[in-house]
Amino acid sequence: MEPRFEQLNGQDPVEYILAVNVARRYLTTGHPAMAMALAYPNVEQVHRGKKASGSGRFPDVTKQRLSDARSLLEHEDLVGQVLAGAIRLDAARTEADRRRWKYLKEP
Incomplete structure (x- = not known):
């Protein structure tokens, strides 16, 4: 199989990789959200002047x-x-919250 190359023309390569993989796999709504969180862990992370969130290629997130x-x-x-x-x-998320409360309640 010959490799295929894609010209991104300024598009964020991480965003492209996520979009292509999310589109070709059956995923729950949590999967793409978790993938985006790993790729863009900071709330302040900006892409083309917009926060990396549920818009553009990831409308379900x-x-x-x-x-x-x-x-x-x-x-x-x-x-x-x-x-x-x-x-x-x-x-x-429920389990993480439970762990946090347990930690906060410990003496």
Whole structure:
């Protein structure tokens, strides 16, 4: 198979890779949100003057889903489980919140 090259003409290469892979795979709504959170971990991260959020090539990724996914980044085990499809993003967020409350309540 011959390699195929794509001219990006100024488009963010990470955004392109995410868009192509999200489009060709069956994913839950949490999968693309988690992938975007990993690619753009900072809320302030800007792409072409716009925050990297649920717009453009990723209309199904709402700002809330992206925020939920970013809140999991400190829990590598949960990130891996969401990406593997073992748990849904909402369940992972609930578990992360439970862990935070447990930590805050410990003396």
